[in-house]
Amino acid sequence: MRWQRIAVLILILALMLLGSCGRPSTALRIGVRTANDHVPFYISDREGFYRTEGLSVTTYLVPSNTEIVEALQRGDFQVGAVPVTTAIAAIDQGAHLRIIAMTGRGGDGLLVRQDSGIRDWADLRGKQIATIKASILDVLLRQALQENGLDPDRDVTLVYFQKLGDMISALQTGQVDASSNTEPFMTDAEQQGWGHILGYYTEQWPDHPCCVVVAREDFIREHPDELDAVLRCHVQAVERANADPNYTAAVIVEYLEAFNVPLVEASLSLDKMRVDYAFSADEIMRMARLMQAQGLLEHEPDTLPLTESSPLARVLEGR
Amino acid sequence: MSAERRGSNTIAINWRGLLLLAGLAGIWELVPRVGLVDAVLLPPFTQVIGRLGSLLLSGSLWPHIGASVWRVLLGYGLALLVALPVGLYIGLREQAEKWLGPLTQLLRPLAPPAWIPLAILWFGIGNTPAVFIIFVGTVLTLLLGTIGAVRDVDKHLVQGALTLGATRTQAVFQVVLPAALPELLTMLRLGLGLAWMCVVAAEMVAVSRGLGFLILEARNTFNTTTVLAGMIAIGLLGLGMDVGLRQLQRRLLRWQAGRKAYGVLGDPRAEQGLSGLA
Numbered sequence: 001m002r003w004q005r006i007a008v009l010i011l012i013l014a015l016m017l018l019g020s021c022g023r024p025s026t027a028l029r030i031g032v033r034t035a036n037d038h039v040p041f042y043i044s045d046r047e048g049f050y051r052t053e054g055l056s057v058t059t060y061l062v063p064s065n066t067e068i069v070e071a072l073q074r075g076d077f078q079v080g081a082v083p084v085t086t087a088i089a090a091i092d093q094g095a096h097l098r099i100i101a102m103t104g105r106g107g108d109g110l111l112v113r114q115d116s117g118i119r120d121w122a123d124l125r126g127k128q129i130a131t132i133k134a135s136i137l138d139v140l141l142r143q144a145l146q147e148n149g150l151d152p153d154r155d156v157t158l159v160y161f162q163k164l165g166d167m168i169s170a171l172q173t174g175q176v177d178a179s180s181n182t183e184p185f186m187t188d189a190e191q192q193g194w195g196h197i198l199g200y201y202t203e204q205w206p207d208h209p210c211c212v213v214v215a216r217e218d219f220i221r222e223h224p225d226e227l228d229a230v231l232r233c234h235v236q237a238v239e240r241a242n243a244d245p246n247y248t249a250a251v252i253v254e255y256l257e258a259f260n261v262p263l264v265e266a267s268l269s270l271d272k273m274r275v276d277y278a279f280s281a282d283e284i285m286r287m288a289r290l291m292q293a294q295g296l297l298e299h300e301p302d303t304l305p306l307t308e309s310s311p312l313a314r315v316l317e318g319r
Numbered sequence: 320m321s322a323e324r325r326g327s328n329t330i331a332i333n334w335r336g337l338l339l340l341a342g343l344a345g346i347w348e349l350v351p352r353v354g355l356v357d358a359v360l361l362p363p364f365t366q367v368i369g370r371l372g373s374l375l376l377s378g379s380l381w382p383h384i385g386a387s388v389w390r391v392l393l394g395y396g397l398a399l400l401v402a403l404p405v406g407l408y409i410g411l412r413e414q415a416e417k418w419l420g421p422l423t424q425l426l427r428p429l430a431p432p433a434w435i436p437l438a439i440l441w442f443g444i445g446n447t448p449a450v451f452i453i454f455v456g457t458v459l460t461l462l463l464g465t466i467g468a469v470r471d472v473d474k475h476l477v478q479g480a481l482t483l484g485a486t487r488t489q490a491v492f493q494v495v496l497p498a499a500l501p502e503l504l505t506m507l508r509l510g511l512g513l514a515w516m517c518v519v520a521a522e523m524v525a526v527s528r529g530l531g532f533l534i535l536e537a538r539n540t541f542n543t544t545t546v547l548a549g550m551i552a553i554g555l556l557g558l559g560m561d562v563g564l565r566q567l568q569r570r571l572l573r574w575q576a577g578r579k580a581y582g583v584l585g586d587p588r589a590e591q592g593l594s595g596l597a
Contacts, residue, residue: 066538073359089540094359128444130525133532134539159444162523162535166439170525175444296540 028057028226031068031077034256036183036267037104037211037275038081039248040237042255047240049233055226061255065135069214072097078219079230083136084209085296088288091304092297098220098308099284100227101213101234107183107273108140108210109200111168116177118198121148125155127177130167133160134296136210139287140201141180142294147204171195184252184259184267191263200272209283210273220308231277231315238277248275281307362544371548380552386528387518388556390446394453394521395514399507402458406465410499411491416466423459431456431520444525452524456517457510464506468499501575504568508561515557530556 028050032038041059044050050057060077062068065086071077073095081103082090091097110129112118118127124145131138142152150156159176161167167179172194189195202208213234220227241248249265267273288301297304344364351358374380409415431452438448472495480494481487496503522531530549537545 066541069541070360073357086539086541089542093541093543095541096359132539133536158527159525160527160532160536161525166436166524169436170439170444173440175439175525298542 028055028079028230029060029077030057030230031060031062031071031080033063033065033068033081034061034258035104035211036252036264037107037273039241039252039255040103040234040275040277041081042251043237043240043248044233046251046254047237049236050230053229053233055229055233057230069095069097072214072216075216077216078223079213079215079227081211081213084212084284084287085134085136085139085291087212087214088284088291088301088304088306089134089296090214091306092288092299096217097214098217099212099279099306100215100220100308101231101312102209102276102279103211103213103234103238104273104275105207105210106200106202107267108137109181109186109202110141110144110178110198111171111181111186111189112178112196112198113171113174114194114196116196118177118196121145121150121198124148124150124178124198128157128159128175130159130161130170130176130179132162132164132167132180137180137182139291139294139296140205140208143290144199144201144204183273184264187267187272188259188263191266207274209279209287212279212284213277215308220311224311224314227311228315228318231312235277235312235315235319238275241275245269277312279307279309279312281309359541360543362547367544367547367551370544371551374545374548380533382528383530383533383549384552384556386526386532387522387530387553390449390453390521390529391511391514391518394450394517395457395511397450397454398458398461398510398514401454402461402465402510403503406462407469407491407496409462410466410469411495423462427459427463429455431517432523435520435524438524446526448524449521449526449529452521453514453517456520457513460513461506461510464509465499465503468502468506469495471502472498501572504564504571508564508568511560511564512557515553515560518553 030041032041045057045059060071062071065082068077068080068082069086069090072080073090079100084099087097087099118124121144129141131141138158141158145152145156152158159170161170164181164185167176167181168185168189170176171179172189178198186195186197190197213231215227215230241251245265245268246261249261249263249268252264253259253261284306285301288297288304288306291297292301347361348364350356351361351363371380409419434452434455435448438451442448442451476494476498477490480490485493518529519531519534522529523535526532530553534546534549537543537549
């Protein structure tokens with residue numbers, strides 16, 4: 001009798017566990033990170049754009065990109081925003097996602113200490129550079145080093161971290177000589193007086209994609225109206241963000257609960273980064289090929305279903 | 320999977336444990352194959368084992384294994400060097416525990432990742448902060464275990480030794496330590512497991528090799544198969560080291576054989592005997 005009860009309990013637990021796997025929820029959930037170029041989602045949430053479209057959306061601020069992709073794959077989120085490299089790597093590994101829009105371009109670069117004496121890429125030879133393995137910061141850093149005549153595996157030592165803040169601490173305290181980093185951390189370091197931005201990766205790839213909007217395949221297929229509504233909000237929010245940088249900076253500070261408005265506004269200048277919704281399949285493919293060349297993909301990029309551009313095209317046509 | 324040594328030369332395979340593992344592996348294989356769980360989130364068992372095999376055969380896993388084993392042994396060894404003498408000292412002196420008890424209880428709940436920013440600031444980058452995180456993740460548990468083991472020694476044994484003319488040093492080394500040995504050895508095994516549990520957090524700190532680093536790198540590219548392969552490698556290494564410690568435990572505690580309650584209640588004959596006695 002006791003064993004029967006235990007068996008029934010195990011069965012119930014197993015069914016509950018299986019039932020929670022891969023099941024999309026009915027309410028629309030969007031997962032984004034605390035990052036400058038995710039601001040269109042903050043604006044849509046703050047200004048009630050989703051409600052105006054008749055959508056019931058909950059926007060979740062998630063601490064890491066991989067957690068957003070994992071939640072998307074499980075069906076906890078239907079839409080999310082992640083770096084383009086994270087999206088490509090996930091699709092390469094079989095995640096049922098598609099890139100459907102852009103959120104931001106540029107914003108990544110190389111930060112050194114003001115007193116390091118490093119004023120040119122050539123000065124990096126023999127130095128230690130902090131980066132996050134397989135991230136967009138890593139992919140673009142390697143490209144920038146190569147284009148500046150440095151072999152990332154021989155001429156410099158790449159030191160791998162997991163968090164942006166840890167890289168800043170390591171750079172500030174002299175544990176490393178440079179850090180591949182992003183805004184607003186880089187402008188913050190410069191304004192504090194200890195950091196010097198050696199360059200942005202837009203020098204190697206002007207207007208390169210940074211973060212993208214991804215959606216689950218089944219959501220794209222089964223809920224085109226809701227997806228269009230989300231993208232309409234996104235386009236509206238991007239335009240609002242670009243129209244008023246001071247307002248945008250204030251929203252970022254409000255959602256990130258960090259930094260200050262003048263700093264973030266300075267980091268939003270067009271020579272550093274910009275928010276955007278438009279994307280092309282070609283630029284995504286270029287990034288995928290770059291990742292493949294760096295050994296980060298298991299499949300040929302041409303064979304990967306990376307993008308779905310028709311929903312955004314539909315939305316833009318309908319305006 | 321565990322192999323148990325019987326007598327001096329024979330090794331008995333734990334078939335029941337193997338059977339359970341095989342059953343779980345079978346369920347793991349089946350669940351994604353029949354679509355009950357998304358295969359991207361949980362790749363089939365054979366796919367993960369295949370990845371583990373290919374990483375081993377290609378030689379790319381060995382540097383990661385070497386780096387992690389070295390860090391675990393160093394962090395754990397340093398923790399033992401601190402915890403055993405300090406724990407012995409505190410365990411024998413009530414005043415010392417009153418002084419240090421609150422501090423150890425205050426620090427013990429801090430998870431290893433919480434030490435990462437300080438580890439970088441204090442020790443820079445590379446192996447030292449990683450070893451420090453393993454050290455700090457294990458030392459307090461080992462310390463409290465040692466204190467407990469020493470405290471549990473029957474005071475009559477010590478009093479008896481002193482009455483018979485033993486010096487204090489002789490009482491500590493010839494009575495207290497041997498009497499505390501069973502608990503100390505169990506604590507050593509727990510501490511080693513804890514050290515392996517800390518390895519992923521430890522390898523978040525600016526290292527470029529190690530099984531934890533491999534797992535985190537694979538997670539960045541959503542490569543669940545490699546994540547699971549790395550986890551299995553950690554599990555197997557932890558198991559291998561635990562088997563070694565158990566052999567040591569068995570050898571050192573040979574005098575305990577046949578005295579333990581272990582298995583008595585599960586043995587119908589023994590239960591019959593007990594009820595007969597009652």
